[in-house]
Amino acid sequence: MSALNLTLLLIGLLLIAALAAYAWHLWRRVWANQRARDEAQQERQQRIGGDLSILASSLLDEQLPLIEGSIRIKVLLDNYDSALSNDSRCQVFHLLFEATAEVPTHAGWKALDKAERRRFEKRFNELELQHKAAARIAARWLLDEGLKGSRANA
Incomplete structure (x- = not known):
């Protein structure tokens, strides 16, 4: 070579x-x-799971208005675990979210006149009377079983 x-x-x-x-x-x-x-991703899931636990507990302890708590729980569930969010036991959160979707938030709420606010508040009260028991049952299930089962799968 x-x-x-x-x-x-x-x-x-x-x-x-x-x-x-x-x-x-x-x-x-x-x-x-x-x-x-x-x-x-794991830290995010743990943080959202903790937030969901706090919201569900606050909803059960009536430290959080039912409508607001349900909306917040629904949004976090969607980001936490779509299968858990779509579980039939969590559908009350979706129902309340959809029933209040047209309600303006933040500056939009402040811009409403008193008659419109009262109309929305009346609707909130009706929704709360109709769905309070189901929302409390769903929040209890989330705390006792739903979030624990979801953590085991994560």
């Missing part, structure tokens, strides 16, 4: 080794990023 062939072979092998080392470095970064993403 000539010196030129040997030199080219050696350069080729060095190039292959350098590319392999770089590929290994890139894969390690991909794995580290995936691990960090998984940890962030």
Whole structure:
């Protein structure tokens, strides 16, 4: 074998080794990023689960208005676990969310005249009378079973 062939072979092998080392470095970064993403997702799930527990407890203790609590629980459930959110025992939260979807929030609420506010508040009271028991049952189920089962699956 000539010196030129040997030199080219050696350069080729060095190039292959350098590319392999770089590929290994890139894969390690991909794995580290995936691990960090998984940890962030797990922390997010734990945080939302804790928030759901607080909201459900507050709803049961009547520290939170039923309509507001139901809306907040529904939105967090959608972000926490879609299967849990779609469970038939949580449908009351969806029903109350949809029944109040047209109600303006924040500045829109403040901009309403008193007659409109009273009309909405009357509707809230009707909804609360109709669905309070079901919402309390759903909140209790979330605390006792729903969130615990969902955590086991996460």
